[in-house]
Amino acid sequence: MENKCIMQVEHLTKVFTSGIIAGEKTVAVKDVSFKMDQGKVISLIGESGSGKTTIGRIILKLLKPTEGKLYYNGEDITNINSKQEKKEYYKKVQAIFQDPFSSFNPLFRIDRIFNMVFSSFMKDVKDRKTLIEQSLESVNLNPKRILNKFPHQLSGGQLQRLLIARALLLDVDILIADELISMLDASTRIGVLNLLVELCKKNGMTVLFITHDLNLGYYISDTTLIMYKGRLVERGDTKKIYKNPVHPYTKMLFESVPEIGNKWDKEELFLPETVIQDVKKFYQTNSEQGFKEVEPDHMVLFSD
Amino acid sequence: MKIHWKVLLGVLLVLLVSTMAFSYERNETLVYGGGLWGAPTNWNPLTPWGEVTGTGGLVYEYLFHYYPLTDEYQPWLAVKGEWVTPKVYEVELRKGVKWTDGKSFTAEDVVFTFEVAKNNALHYSNVWEWIVSVEAVSPTKVKFVFGDEPHYQEWKNIIYDLRILPKHIWANMSPEEYLSTANANPVGTGPYMADSTGQDRMVWVRNDNWWGNDVFGQPKPKYLVNLVVNSNNVALGMLMKGELDLSNYFIPGVPKIKDTFGLTTWYKGKPYMLSENSALLFLNTTKGAMKDAAFRKALAFAINPEIIVERVFENQVEVANPTGLFGEGWMKYYDETVAEAYGFSYDPTKAIEILDENGFVDVNGDGWRDDKNGNAMKFEIIVPNGWTDWMESIKVIANNFQAIGINAVPSFPDYGIYMNRIQDGSFDMCINNFASSRSSTPFTYWNWVATDEIDGKLVTDGNYSRYDDDELFTLIDEFNRMQDTDKGIMEKASEIQKKLLTAMPSIPLWYNGLWAQSTSNVWTNWATEDNPTGYPCSWAGKMQFGFVEMLIELESAQ
């Protein structure tokens, strides 16, 4: 199979402002470019606050980039805004969000997320029930027990699987999975991951896998993107990056791999001061080198 | 956390501390209230409208006291005062009187008190329009020389109303200070001195060197604590608990519970209280049908003051006679035949009769009477919002008017608006009693209900009716220039009464009471109907009516 680029991101920058009067500006994403090839799993790795979720949202057109362009199938979609265009886009680009609890409107039964999908994208489908049941079963949910429930009556894991099932209903090109399996127990986790990989193989679906779990990234992805403080610092073939990390931050990540497999309490994740210093030094010694290829299909950011 | 609070509380309490640790013996202390409505701030006898009650009377004294119940003058700083000629009044001063700073009181002080108003704008500066000179003939004798027509009646009032100042202190002040000094350490000749103040009280301490100790006896309470009590319900609660010895508040329910809680009032039964001033309904004679005397008279017949007295005041006040006069000093000029011939009483049939006769009938058929030209009439009666007894009273009056077909509604603007409206004339009817208080001469009353000062943009000296009648004004002025013993003064008074009753620019309603309730836990022998040893009134500017005398007669309950 040829590597067909389905989504291209160019020089993406996002700046947040906290108010007009004496407002504080925060650069969440700065000058990020990468490609997503059809049928591949791309993992976007970084700690919380590194800007990876923001990138996901920009691709989903939930946020407008401050600068930069988005190309989908070679078409510039940065500024599409009409209802019809968006509908077309979402028919092919979907997501599973990080927080399953807040992904459901608490006032409605969970069926609503399926109904919305049907009424937007598959109005003509007759046998909705079977389709829903099938997709539920594929994520190990018992339709009878699940449907008709309110979100608060289900566990985080169940809710997350529901979101996956929802994504499965559509025959999508791109799936953005933000911290997909954080709420799942070990047995389901493997099943879901395998399912994703299988779908990629079978339907040519592309997955942007946003995670902070290196093991997982290695396990499923073809391409790896490493984010650090809003910058894309290393990008390329997964095996190459894991074998030969160049950027000091990436190096640090892999040195602490054994711990990363453990459950992280997000709030406790602070960068060691040494890493920040290392990165600084690294940028200084390599100034004016920019984003450079160190080997085929392996790019590294050498200077800020 | 809690310990911190204790510490802070302690610190704050320290801030509260004054230098002396002290508490007043309860059985030497008289606790009273009713005349003080805010933190005491001003003891300046030249600003009687702002002074702490007691500044005049307890500290600064007058030439005479006036006993309203017997209509007698009690020589005070003066021992004698008389008209030696129709234009010369001589005052013999008391010997051995000392200011509380040790200096002697002399005729110079009296002269200064008058002279200071000659050169500076003070509230009594106008006396110099008819006084020619004030001289100290000797250290104990002052001679007042008057112009052509002395204001005899006004003078009667001044000699018991003007606080005598110590020259040696006030002569050293700059004229700007006369109205602006707080005079926080008042030096007077009186039986009490300022002791301490609090946010909610004024404490007076007895002046044991007071000259009057030998003349009248010593006031019994060593301390007078005048409390600020904001509402009459709190005052009643304090009376019930015996925390207040004397209360000068209007307190609803007193007739009902006075015996249960052993409260003393002037009269044991109705009307419980002495009368203190006349409450009148002023009719704006510049407006519509109220220009018509017959219409005004009809209104007088329509009002049923009995209901107000009974329901609103629970018989704590008395219905006014048609002239509005009351008290010994005024009633000696009351002309009963005039009152009977020209007066009025509650008689709605009569009111209807007058209205019908004069063409105030319902022309347009809306149920309300219209004016002579057939135009609809509507009147608004105003009293200040929050003055609950008056508010209830005008509801009754409005009902009375409605009953005879006159469209009148009660209305309660805020005090400031009320004042504005009665002063600029943008009102129909209002109740007022601001300067109808008891005095030694009915001149003060008439000069207020029918003052000729009505030409300015604002009317501030009374006669809110704006009743313009030069004949009446002249009569009142002539009365002022007559002595009580003059021939023809009775006739003058009768004419004034007749004039007011026929023109009826304002309708006397009831006599507001001298509200006074006392408890007997600490002090007994209160001044009452059966024991008329004083005048239980602690209101500002009224202490020369017998408050000090009452203090002298009090007895400790222990």
Add this chain to the structure above:
Amino acid sequence: MKKYLGKKIFIYLITFFFAVTIDWAIPRFMPGDPIQMLLSRFQGMEGGREIIQAQITASFGLDRPLLEQYFNFWVSLFKGDLGTSIYAFPKPVMDVINQAIIFDILLLVPSILLSWIAGNKLGAFSGVNKKADKYMMPFFYFLTSSPYFWFAVVVVFFFGVQLPWFPISNAYSATMRPAFTIDFILDFLHHWFLPFLTLFLVQLGGWAIGMRNMIIYEMGSNYSKYMESLGASEKLIRKYAFRNGVLPQVTGLAIRLGNIIAGALTTQIVFSYPGLGFILLKAIQNQDYFLVQGCFLFIIIFVLLANFTVDIIYMFIDPRVRFSYSGEV
């Protein structure tokens, strides 16, 4: 952080400017003339009133053009001069307020803090204890639903009149003189207790209800569920729920301050307690421009400072406010 603070201070300064301007304008827009009011009941000699009226009006500068009065007001404000009271003439407004405000502080601060602490504790207890909640909740509601003055009247009736345990008016006995002695302090506390109790209980109801609801809400939140799934103990979850529940209670403190001050005002009037509320009412009734202005100014500064303090406390205990990013719909 610095920017956040700077911005806050900027906003507060603007607020202060507007509030003070309105405060200055309010009394002057009132109908009526304070000098007339002052002299309204003065029964003097004929024509005497006119003489002094002109004098007094000029001495207060009330005969000047309004704009000039406004300008002078700001100038003297920066000198710490609030003018002279008309009603409590000739006392400077600053002195009048200074002497009264101690009583407000002694009444307000303990009642606010103690009711806040007790209310939060009781509310949290009620929130986790279903049995107790059944009885406590209606009681809290009753407290918080009562108008302050009505509650004060009821308290007076029961503990002042029916059971004459406490005095019902003034700040200390008529026979007392302020001094740092046990006698005086006890007497002061004796008088202080009923007004304090009124303010304390009515406020307590509000805080307790707020906390109870927050606890129930927090205990049912994702976070608690998450902790529960991690095997955290009930006690720990409660602790966290309490900590999270306290946050809105802190903001509530600032928001309700205006309310509490109004409550204290009415309470002080029921008890003839000589605080700022009492003075303010007198000032309003007597149209004392300068005193009304001064009282409002103090209340405004107090509320502003309290809000500012809460903002700062909030900034420290909840770092999220520092970065309230813009989202896009």
Add this chain to the structure above:
Amino acid sequence: MAKSEFWKKHENLYFAVTNGKVIFGLIVFMSILALAIFGPMFAKYDYDEFAGPGYMPPSKEFWFGTTLMGKDVFTRVVFGLRSTFLVGFVGGTIATFVGLIIGFLAGYYSGKLADETLMMITNIFLVIPTLALLIILSAYLPYRGILSQSVIIGLTAWTWTARAVRSQTLSLKNQEFVNLSRISAAPVTKIIAEDIAANMFSYVFMVYIIQFTGTILAAVSLEFLGLGPTQGISLGLVMQNAVNWNAIQLGLWWWAIIPGLLLTILIVSLYFINTGLDEVFNPRLREM
């Protein structure tokens, strides 16, 4: 069958009508409302009329007794209740409406100039005591009426609603379910209606209840200070009257206590409804 379909569709309603607190609150609230609506029809007297002798305890003739002057307390209370409800409805509606609009706009344009301006206005209003504005009003109106009083209270009480609605809008805007609806290409109207408004509706309803009670309490306090309406009658005026005429000290408890108690019960009932609804609208709390 049809019935259960109905309940399925209007589930919140079902939970609302089966929630004990809501039922209790509603019953009490409705009875007091009924008293306000129908009470005056049964009143035999005018509220300012001397109906009988003074000092009468509650009896067959005078259900709530008479005042010191002999006015019928029942008549005064039911007429007063009417005004009090009016004040609550008008003031509460204004406060909620203004707060809602400002809060929603500020939340919607969060971080933009509009937000900053609105929040600054809110902060300014927050610190200006209601009392002050009432005095301004009395300067322009010859008399304070019940309606103008409630308008003024409403216009000064919206501040915290605006703040709360703003943060509510902010947090709703950032909820994932809004994003999920957006990537489901749901119509904007549906998102606003179901994801934002519906989730705020319960909140707004409860805000309204709180504003309603807040307005009543503010009105009563002002009335007690003598800054209430100068015309008409309201529960606060009845109470102020009772206090001024020494009802407590004179043992006329029915005059002083009944109106206050009724008012307090009314507010308690509203709080009960509020808490009950909170449980209904937050299904999580339902199971507590």
